Amino acid sequence: MNTLWLAVFLPAFSLEVFSRGAAVARPMAVAGGRGGSRNIWTRNAMAEDCGIRIGMGIAAAHALAPDLRVLQRNGEMERRALGNLAAWAGRFTSQVSMVAGQGLLLEIGGSRRLFGAVENICGRVRKGLVGLGYAGRLAVAPTAAGAWFLAREGREALVTDISDLYAGLAVLPLSTLELSRSKQEEMEGMGLYCLGDLLKLDRGGFARRFGKEILLSLDRALGKAPDPRAPYVPPATFTGRIALPAEVADMEALLFPLHRLLRELGGYLHAVSGGVQRIQVTFPHSHHPATRITVELMVPTRDTAHLLTLSRERLDRTELPATVTQVELASGEILPLAPRTEGLFSGGDQAGEGWEQLLERLGVRLGAGAIRGICPVEDHRPERAWGSAKAGGGAGGRVRVSRPLWLLEEPKALKSVGGRPCFHGVLELTQGPERIEHGWWDDQDVARDYYVVEGPSGAWLWVFGDRRRPGRWFLHGIYA
Amino acid sequence: MRNEALDELLRHPAIWRAGSPLAAPHKTLATGFPVLDEALPGGGWPVGALTEILPAAEGIGELRLLMPALARLSGEGRWIMWISPPYIPYAPALIHQGLDLSRVLWVRAGAEADSLWAGEQALRSGACGAVLLWPRAGAPDERGLRRLQLAAEDGKSWGVLFRAPETARRHSPAALRLSLEPLWRGVSARIRKCRGRGPSGPLPIHFSPL
Numbered sequence: 191m192n193t194l195w196l197a198v199f200l201p202a203f204s205l206e207v208f209s210r211g212a213a214v215a216r217p218m219a220v221a222g223g224r225g226g227s228r229n230i231w232t233r234n235a236m237a238e239d240c241g242i243r244i245g246m247g248i249a250a251a252h253a254l255a256p257d258l259r260v261l262q263r264n265g266e267m268e269r270r271a272l273g274n275l276a277a278w279a280g281r282f283t284s285q286v287s288m289v290a291g292q293g294l295l296l297e298i299g300g301s302r303r304l305f306g307a308v309e310n311i312c313g314r315v316r317k318g319l320v321g322l323g324y325a326g327r328l329a330v331a332p333t334a335a336g337a338w339f340l341a342r343e344g345r346e347a348l349v350t351d352i353s354d355l356y357a358g359l360a361v362l363p364l365s366t367l368e369l370s371r372s373k374q375e376e377m378e379g380m381g382l383y384c385l386g387d388l389l390k391l392d393r394g395g396f397a398r399r400f401g402k403e404i405l406l407s408l409d410r411a412l413g414k415a416p417d418p419r420a421p422y423v424p425p426a427t428f429t430g431r432i433a434l435p436a437e438v439a440d441m442e443a444l445l446f447p448l449h450r451l452l453r454e455l456g457g458y459l460h461a462v463s464g465g466v467q468r469i470q471v472t473f474p475h476s477h478h479p480a481t482r483i484t485v486e487l488m489v490p491t492r493d494t495a496h497l498l499t500l501s502r503e504r505l506d507r508t509e510l511p512a513t514v515t516q517v518e519l520a521s522g523e524i525l526p527l528a529p530r531t532e533g534l535f536s537g538g539d540q541a542g543e544g545w546e547q548l549l550e551r552l553g554v555r556l557g558a559g560a561i562r563g564i565c566p567v568e569d570h571r572p573e574r575a576w577g578s579a580k581a582g583g584g585a586g587g588r589v590r591v592s593r594p595l596w597l598l599e600e601p602k603a604l605k606s607v608g609g610r611p612c613f614h615g616v617l618e619l620t621q622g623p624e625r626i627e628h629g630w631w632d633d634q635d636v637a638r639d640y641y642v643v644e645g646p647s648g649a650w651l652w653v654f655g656d657r658r659r660p661g662r663w664f665l666h667g668i669y670a
Numbered sequence: 671m672r673n674e675a676l677d678e679l680l681r682h683p684a685i686w687r688a689g690s691p692l693a694a695p696h697k698t699l700a701t702g703f704p705v706l707d708e709a710l711p712g713g714g715w716p717v718g719a720l721t722e723i724l725p726a727a728e729g730i731g732e733l734r735l736l737m738p739a740l741a742r743l744s745g746e747g748r749w750i751m752w753i754s755p756p757y758i759p760y761a762p763a764l765i766h767q768g769l770d771l772s773r774v775l776w777v778r779a780g781a782e783a784d785s786l787w788a789g790e791q792a793l794r795s796g797a798c799g800a801v802l803l804w805p806r807a808g809a810p811d812e813r814g815l816r817r818l819q820l821a822a823e824d825g826k827s828w829g830v831l832f833r834a835p836e837t838a839r840r841h842s843p844a845a846l847r848l849s850l851e852p853l854w855r856g857v858s859a860r861i862r863k864c865r866g867r868g869p870s871g872p873l874p875i876h877f878s879p880l
Contacts, residue, residue: 544795544796544797545749545795545797545798547795547797548791548792548795548797548798549775551791552777552788552791552792555784555787555788556777556778556779556780556784556788560777560778560779560780561775561776561777561778562775562776562778563771563772563774563775563776564759564761564764564771564774564776565761565771566761566762566765566771567761575760575761575762576758576760576761576762577761578776581775582772582773582775583772584761584771584772584773584774585771585772587761587762587765588765589762589763589765589766591762591766592763592766593760593762593763593766594760594763595733595734595759595760595763595764595767596729596733596755596756596757596758596759596760597757597758597759597760597763598757598758599757599758645727645729647726647727647728647729647730647852648726648727648730648851648852648853649727649728649729649730649852650729650730650731651729667757667760667763668728668729668757669729669731669734670728670729670730670731670732670733670734
């Protein structure tokens with residue numbers, strides 16, 4: 191299996207770390223440098239349309255576009271965002287390297303068996319990048335440096351054979367090598383305009399004239415020199431954040447950046463082959479303690495859509511006390527995903543697939559305690575003979591006597607007529623009594639005679655007479 | 671004289687000719703009571719649809735009517751969901767009727783809207799073998815019922831709604847509507863509506879002694 195590298199160059203990365211939180215409809219640019227020497231580092235399409243170019247001074251840029259929004263380049267944010275993007279890219283390959291501030295390199299030679307054709311992988315990477323809010327230039331080549339050169343120059347080539355690489359690189363301009371102005375002018379003065387021209391020169395003379403660095407760079411690109419790349423190692427848990435371009439007060443608008451963060455989490459979970467059972471979404475406020483919501487699940491999952499549904503349910507019920515400029519997502523511990531076990535003889539009907547997800551959805555809206563299991567309890571007192579358990583935790587037992595399917599929460603006092611109970615009419619005590627006396631050791635002792643009677647409406651009722659207060663009758667259950 | 675095209679058209683499953691029983695391609699669950707199985711299209715409770723039970727009074731046997739099917743479902747590992755029941759489903763009695771309690775879920779929703787929402791979610795997910803609902807008087811309205819019926823169709827679930835007998839007069843999109851009258855050691859069922867057949871006369875259904 192040959193190594194094959196996919197280079198992902200993100201030309202507007204410095205800006206996208208700010209703008210991917212929401213759709214922006216105004217010219218925006220990111221400025222590098224400090225103080226008076228600030229100039230445009232990168233800009234969005236609207237700013238480009240106004241005539242703003244990279245390297246232009248800020249004042250000049252504002253003159254061209256009065257509503258231009260200029261943000262200061264934030265290296266820390268870029269570093270974090272690129273880290274999360276590298277973690278996400280781990281779903282395609284286990285070897286991801288970062289190129290600081292600019293993009294990623296993915297070794298996809300080993301991924302072809304899983305994903306199929308190289309075009310397939312590129313398509314999925316590109317689509318995924320769009321989903322996360324990035325626009326990338328992709329190129330594939332047998333060497334990392336070669337792929338990077340192609341991607342950065344905007345040649346979205348798919349070079350799978352090393353023999354084709356020379357031809358692909360030869361046409362690239364000198365600017366690919368990011369030389370100093372003086373060196374570049376020197377080369378152009380000698381009639382060298384593209385990499386092909388450089389590659390035709392004598393190696394010894396080249397090294398003496400222009401230095402070994404450039405030669406090494408070209409050798410690496412052509413695969414003649416080793417080019418080890420430090421692989422990105424994903425962290426133990428996931429934390430991500432997206433800054434919003436403007437203050438947001440509406441919860442609905444926050445779902446968009448949250449969805450992007452959840453996609454990043456999904457990629458990360460694929461890369462580490464795990465799932466999460468808890469996620470925490472935080473909205474920091476400037477003069478207010480942050481708003482936090484936690485979503486807990488029954489089993490570890492990496493289903494992004496399901497996490498979004500649960501988060502949306504929870505957010506619908508949350509009020510924002512102040513405006514928000516940032517969305518943060520943190521995962522709980524990373525756990526192995528539960529394997530799907532299927533019954534050996536399970537038929538065509540899905541045997542309750544997705545029931546955990548159903549219970550999670552219900553729990554988020556109704557509250558965790560709203561869904562319970564039922565189990566019997568060994569106790570002669572009927573109101574104690576059952577208990578609630580956690581969902582799915584009800585257990586069986588053996589029952590020797592017949593009991594009504596409905597039990598009332600509290601025994602209902604009945605009117606008594608001539609010593610007999612009355613419920614929509616006087617009741618004939620046909621079956622019984624079943625004497626239950628129990629609980630002498632605590633306050634809840636009972637001494638009752640239970641009867642099964644037919645009510646006038648035809649319903650079968652379970653009533654008892656309290657032996658300590660003769661003449662007092664109660665309805666306790668209904669044989670439905 | 672036979673017309674080929676007309677015959678072809680009349681064989682279309684969406685056309686029902688009054689008086690001819692529809693060959694029910696729908697899946698059903700045997701009720702466990704032969705008298706009822708014979709009378710129901712497909713021979714049982716309709717899966718992928720709503721069943722409405724309209725007992726003349728509470729406690730005449732409306733739950734016991736469902737127990738054989740519920741017991742079998744829970745035995746097969748399917749979930750039985752009870753949503754906002756009017757009383758406590760009593761564990762010893764459920765066991766006596768053959769239910770596997772590890773498959774029973776009791777959902778207590780505060781607001782009526784939450785109960786109906788939970789019912790719709792459970793039906794649509796298809797994760798439950800049976801979803802039992804006790805809507806409060808007056809709810810759900812026709813639109814709510816239609817949503818529940820569609821959710822049952824989408825999820826291929828069996829949904830059961832218990833409603834007051836007065837609602838029999840109002841229209842409902844449920845696939846099966848059963849009125850119940852008391853009967854000694856049993857219940858008398860009358861099919862008010864089912865797929866492909868007209869209403870039936872009273873069917874006596876006997877329960878085994880308590």
